[in-house]
Amino acid sequence: MARVLIAYGTTEGQTAKIADVVADVVRENGHDAEAVDVTTLGGEIPDVYDAVVIGASVHVGKHDKHAVEFAHSNRSVLERLPSAFFSVSLAAHGDTEEAEKYVEQFETETEWHPDAVAMFSGALLYTKYGFIKRRLMKKISEGKPGGLGLDTSRDYVYTEWDGVKRFAEHFAKQLGAGTSSR
Numbered sequence: 001m002a003r004v005l006i007a008y009g010t011t012e013g014q015t016a017k018i019a020d021v022v023a024d025v026v027r028e029n030g031h032d033a034e035a036v037d038v039t040t041l042g043g044e045i046p047d048v049y050d051a052v053v054i055g056a057s058v059h060v061g062k063h064d065k066h067a068v069e070f071a072h073s074n075r076s077v078l079e080r081l082p083s084a085f086f087s088v089s090l091a092a093h094g095d096t097e098e099a100e101k102y103v104e105q106f107e108t109e110t111e112w113h114p115d116a117v118a119m120f121s122g123a124l125l126y127t128k129y130g131f132i133k134r135r136l137m138k139k140i141s142e143g144k145p146g147g148l149g150l151d152t153s154r155d156y157v158y159t160e161w162d163g164v165k166r167f168a169e170h171f172a173k174q175l176g177a178g179t180s181s182r
């Protein structure tokens with residue numbers, strides 16, 4: 001049994017929800033797993049973990065800066081342990097090229113090359129945004145491929161949960177039954 005850290009950087013909470021599902025699936029596969037907001041980790045991966053997944057959402061073309069900083073400063077541990085990264089964006093819903101560019105940029109900035117990478121579609125939470133953000137997101141969504149929702153009286157969740165579960169299951173299965181150590 002391995003102890004798996006799922007550290008996430010989120011602004012509106014969708015990446016936290018995805019991290020929770022990843023943790024659930026990893027546990028279902030016989031390991032210990034904790035989904036933790038990266039800002040609460042004090043900058044370092046606690047040395048109790050055998051494997052690490054980092055998740056981060058994209059805002060204005062960039063991944064969550066706390067997650068980027070965390071991955072960069074812990075890159076030597078991440079390179080040594082089984083590790084994976086998941087990116088959360090609206091580009092992942094219909095604009096794969098753009099979503100891939102965000103991931104490339106993340107890998108360049110952090111100098112970390114995870115064993116596995118996934119791109120998950122996020123959410124458009126119009127009812128949770130303030131007035132300015134709601135108008136901005138509608139305007140941006142109008143021109144985007146993927147047919148993003150434009151009705152600002154409701155929210156749109158594009159995350160494909162089956163894909164999230166498959167990613168988590170694949171990662172968990174690769175850890176096998178034994179515990180690796182640092």
Ligand SMILES: Cc1cc2nc3c(=O)[nH]c(=O)nc-3n(C[C@H](O)[C@H](O)[C@H](O)COP(=O)(O)O)c2cc1C
Nearest residue numbers: 010011012013014015057060061089090091122123
């Ligand atoms: C102000 C704002 C800017 C955003 N900018 C981008 C962007 O540049 N590219 C993109 O693909 N998605 C963008 N998104 C969509 C977010 O990635 C998506 O809403 C995601 O679910 C947010 O995850 P979080 O709730 O974990 O922060 C943006 C969302 C907001 C609210």
